[in-house]
Amino acid sequence: MKKKNLLQRVIITAVVTLVGLYIVIGPRRKPTLSDFTWSGIKATLQANIRLGLDLRGGSHLVMRVKTDEFLKKLTEGNALAAQTSAREAGYPPKDVKVEAGGGTYRIILEAADPSKLKEIEEAVKKKVELVDWISSTSGSTISWTLTPTAQRALAEQATDQAQRIIESRLDAVGVSEPLVQRHGAQTSHQILVQMPGIQDPERVKELLKGESRLELVHIVSPPSPAPSQTYATKEQAEQSLGGTVPTNRKVLPYAERTEPTTAGDPAPAADKPKQWVVVEWPPIIDGSELRNASAVQGRGGASDYQIAFSLKPSGAEKFGAWTGANVNQYMGVVLNDEVKSIAFIKSQIFDQGEISGRFTKQSADDLALTLRSGALPAPIEYMEERTVGPSLGNDSIRSGVRASVFGLLFVVVFMLFYYRGSGVNAVVALLLNMILMLAALIVFGATLTLPGIAGMILTIGMAVDSNVLIFERIREELLTGKTIASAVDQGFQRAIVTIIDTHITTIVSSMFLFVFGTGPLRGFAVTLVLGLVINLFSAVYVSRTIFMWQLTRKRRVETLSI
């Protein structure tokens, strides 16, 4: 064995060890002396290693975007637009139907005059965006069907949009370091949200799910000074429309706001019973035209908050034109399908408005926030909700660390007892493996989870095994009467083949877990793969180096403590 070769090995080992050690216990800034005290090291260790939610505590939510409802809404919107454009072109259709569900989204328009189908189709095409829809005619009907490709693309878009909105809402509510990412298969339209440190996800859950939709509508009512037309029951409201609600009208509940009798009245009179109003549909303005919304305190004191909003330039223009043309008409502010307030137009309004509804500060804040971040393209539902309190996480770390330390101590004592001097090699290799494994986790920014600790335990097991394999092999070679140097040499050479086979087999199978698995499977695979790759270095290269060094120190080696 050449001296130069050994020197090179010792240098590589020393450098890797020191760098690894510094990555684990060194701070990510200019170190000071206090960083290397016991408590300093402990603090840096905590800062360096990213713990998973199961260890540090927090909330884990998996939600699904109901993309089918998004497509349904889209189909209904287009059906309404098709009907309007056909009517405007002078061919009012006899009937417009929507088929939505079961993977089929179709608009069926029945013409009053079958000979005018071509004209109707042309008219609709001009006004409505129907590129992704296949049109076909039969008899007196035209139907537009959404292609499966477009369905997938639109559902995908809706999920992405929902993800962005969720991100911005979490950001606005001040959740620190949230993780928002797609979950599961692409076609499952699921989103995973992880919020470290959040113990009670109730408010955030409501906030994320909140579908605050704001609409400004024209109330069907005689103009002011006559009072606005309201109905006591839904049936009465529908009766005023002749029993059936046409597509360009909607019947909405209206909870009339009672003015607090005195400013700051802590318990204002109960709401008047719910009433119903008929509104024109589609609305004058919808939430997409909103520029900003914020909670402002109203006249009614601490429990009286209002939401002030402003419109984007395009919305303001539309709104200004409409209010200018409809002075003295009644307008309603609709929030989530409920009319919050009704007012008549005194004069032209452009871009400012407010929603009053006796909100509390928190509900006004939350509503303003969901309005600002835009409406979710589709409703979401929660599929999984997990929370871990900090004490539970700490306990898991403690029992995980305790079990590992116990196991490790046990192994160390055994190796030193059974393999004597060579046992020291094994122990050094084992400790180095653990240090480098943590260093690798830090370098790759991987998160340490409970299954990750399971992966570490398996790695330690295989690291011990590597040493046992090598040592047993060296003993075997010694028993055949070889010299110590050649026994060590042969022992390593033979055992390496086995070690590489076992390691690569496990790495190959872990790769599947890493690529196709989610959450826990992945956490397990990450530490296992990192640990095994490192073990090839620590148990084979470093252990060998120590042997070489021991053998070259003495001129003639007659005994080997193994």
Place this chain on the structure above:
Amino acid sequence: MIQVFKSINIDWLGRRRLFIGISVALMLAGLGSAMFRQWKNPNGTQAFNLGVDFKGGTVVTTRFNQPTTAEAIRGVLARQRVTDATIQGVTDRPNTFLIKVPLEGTGEQSQEEVEQGRKRIRDALNTIGPEKEAYEILGTDAVGAVAGAQLRNKAIAVTLAALVGMLVFIAFRFEWTYGAAAVIAVFHDVLVTLGFFSIFQWEISLTVIAALLTLVGASVNDTIVVFDRIRENRRLHRRETLYKITNDSINQTLSRTVITQGLIILSVLALVIFGGDVLRGFSLALLIGTIVGTYSSIAVASPIMVWWEQRIEAANKAAALGAASVPNRPPRAGSSKVKAEALTARAEKHPRGAV
């Protein structure tokens, strides 16, 4: 030096009938338990006691500030119309209980149960006293039916894919018979372990899956050590029969097996004893898995591999006899593959299907 074994010469393969018998009995016991429970549902049990991770439902881990009993908690919950809860004390934590509510409804209703699960239990507990004062929620797991099925299917699919990956890699490094034998042995370990979970109705949660994955890794590792030795010995001793080489290889690696697997089993035993209730499923799965995995490398993987190789040999030989018109070119003889060794009297005494 201290040695576990001086020199040993055990005829492992000679006991293969016994080994296979034990394995089959263990697997049948597990299968029998699973089938019986699934059909008859004794005491409301099913094939496996699946946790909320796979079945859906809500578990709330709660610590009470006053000593209480499962009965008292059940009473409080029942008064708030949470009647289907199971209450389970955590023995290694004072006054801590797992409150489990299964999913009852389907569709929209079960969706509601998942979203409101934590709230329902908390609202009920609030009748004892305010949160943080009277009690504290340490953790929640609420899983919907769809998410549960998804987790279950994913765990199964990915584990099977990983096994196929192993099979291919071992086939590439050794022979495909070795790969198949190793994977069958691992499969056997997983089945036996699951069998124990069915018989004793231990709960299967996501951490148990992590334990199963760990044991798959450890078991294959153990099998490959033996196979590696067989491969090496076949190169060194071309004249020996596969039967003898396999026995020798197992004996030669036996001290390594005893040391490594013994260390692992003892460490896992410590985990079972000191790991606490939360990790109980995990540590039990690992303990059974490592014991069965050690056993299966010797008692399942090796006999299957030998039996398969011998069948291939026999088939080749039959083909060679059939092709008597070209007597000077025995099939595969002289090829670099060690497979084409001559069968010995011992192997011939056990023709195809003997194992």
